[in-house]
Amino acid sequence: MSNNDKQAGLEHKARKRFGQNFLVDDGIIRRIVKSIRPKAEDNLVEIGPGKGAITSQLLAACPTLNVVELDRDLIPILLAQFIADYPELTINQADALKFDFGQLLQDKEGNAKGPLRIVGNLPYNISTPLIFHLLSYAGNVKDMHFMLQKEVVDRMAAQPNEKAYGRLGIMVQYYCKVESLFPVPPECFQPRPKVDSAIVRLVPYDAPPYPAKDIKLLERLVNTAFQQRRKTLRNALKQLIPVEAIEDLDIDTSKRPENLSLKNFVDLSNKLIDIIE
Template sequence: MEKLSSPKITKEIVNKYGFKFSKSLGQNFLIDENIIYKIIEGSQITKEDIIVEVGPGIGTLTQYLADKAEKVLAIEIDKSLIPILEETLKDYENVEVINSDVLDLDLKGLIENKFPDRKVKVVANLPYYVTTPIIMKFLEEEVPVKDIVVMVQKEVADRLKAKPKTKDYGSLSVAVQYYCEPEIITRVPKSVFIPNPNVESTVIRLKVLENPKVNVKDKKVFLNVVRASFAKRRKTLLNSLSFSDFELSKDEIKKILKASNIDSNRRGESLTIQEFAILSNNISSIL
C-alpha cells in the first residue's frame, strides 16, 4: 500500500476503522515524509540493524524502518490499533507487532531471547506522557541497546542535552548523560501531526556508551544523590542531602562534601557529572 506519511492515506485509514485518537495515550500520527527521512538518516540504520519501535500508531514510521532494517519489533499498547497495523504492515515480513505496555515488559529478556548476542536500536515517536520512564527503562534495566533515536517534547530534549549551570539541567540530564551521549537531530513543528499536539517536538539521538561516563561504586546511590540534589533546586547541597533518604546528619554531609572538594553552599545545578560521581562514591563508602 501507499506510504502512510501521506495525510490523505492516514485520514482514509483512520476513517475506515473508525479510530478515535486517545489524549490519555498521547496519540499524534506523523504525516510528513521529510521528518521521517531525517529520523531514518539520524538513526543511521543498515540492513544489519534490529529496530525496536515503541508506539507505532498506524505504522507510519514502521514502514520506513522496515525498508531499511533487518527486523522491526513494534510495541503498541492500544489494542484497537492492532487490526490497523495488520493491514498497513501486511507487506512487511520483517515486522513483528507486540500488543503490550512497554513499561510492563521484560525488555532485556525479550530482546535477548529473540535476538541472542545482538544489540538493538530504539527508534520511535514516543508518547510524550511517558517519555522519561520509557527512556530510563531501556537504560537502567541494561537492555542491549546501542542507540536510542526518539521524538520527544522539545522541553524534554533540551533537558536531556542540558549542561551544568543552565535552567534545563536537572536529574534527567545527569541520569541520561551517565549512560549516553545526546545529540539533537532535528526540531519538529506541530503542523506535521494529526491531530496537532500542543507542544513543539524534537528528534534526539542518545548514543549509548560502551561504559558509563563516570565510574561509580553504586549506581543506585549515584542516581539517588542526583535526584536528591535537584529535588528542591533552591536548596543548597547541604540542605538537599540532609533531607534525602540517606539518613546522614548535617555534620556527616559537611564532611563528605569537604572530602569531595565541593562547597556545601553550592546547588545541584552547578555540579558536573564527574562531581556527582565523586560525591556519591564518598557517600557509598560510609553507608
C-alpha cells in the first residue's frame, strides 16, 4: 500500500477478475510519462488508473485529465489522492470496453475539444477487444500509449512471414503506425504477472495508406484467412467465396495468409466487393 493510500485510510488488493497488476516501479513510470510527453492543453485520457501510479505524473502536466476506471472501490482512493489538488480531474467509473470515448471530445459546455490522447495499463484479459473498440475512434485520436502483454505488442508490430503476424497486427496497422517502445519486466508490478509486458505507441493515420472500399469486408477477409493460418489461401477462402471465383482473383492462392502484406489484403478485399454480396 502506498503512502497516499495510507493517508486516505483505504486499502485495496489487486483483483484477479479485473486483471489488476499495479505498476510500482518509479523508473518505469517516469519513462512511460516521458514517452507520452503530456501537455496542459492535451485532451488526455487514462484507462485503468488503478491506484494512481501514472496518474499523478500525468496530472502534473495535464490537470484536466479524464480517467476511466471499472473498479468502483478504487474511486475513493483516486479522489482522496488527487481531487483537492486537481479539481478539474474527471473520474469516469465505467467499463472501458463499453465506454463512449466520443463524449470526451466535448467539454461540459458542449465546446469541441482536441483529439484524444489515450494512455493505459490495460488488463491482459481484455486488451485485444479493447484495442478494437478504441480503433473505432481512430479518426478522433492523436495517439495512444499502452502497457500490454509483450506478446500482444509483438503481434501488433509483426510483419508478413513472422510468427506473430496475424489479424490483430493487420487491422491495427491499417489504422495506425505501430511502435514498440520498450519492455517492462514482471518485477515492476504488484502482484507480479506471469508474463512480460511492453509499452506500445499507436499513432492513427490521417488517412489509411491503403484504403479499403469496405472496411467490414476487409475485417471479414482477414478474420477468415487467419482462422486456420496454416492453410493456403485457396483453402482458407473457400468458406468465403466460391472456388472458381478464387481462381479468378489473379493472386497466388498457394500462399498462406501469413505471407500477405496489409496492402495485399486490402487489394484482395477491394476485388471481392463485386463477388461477395
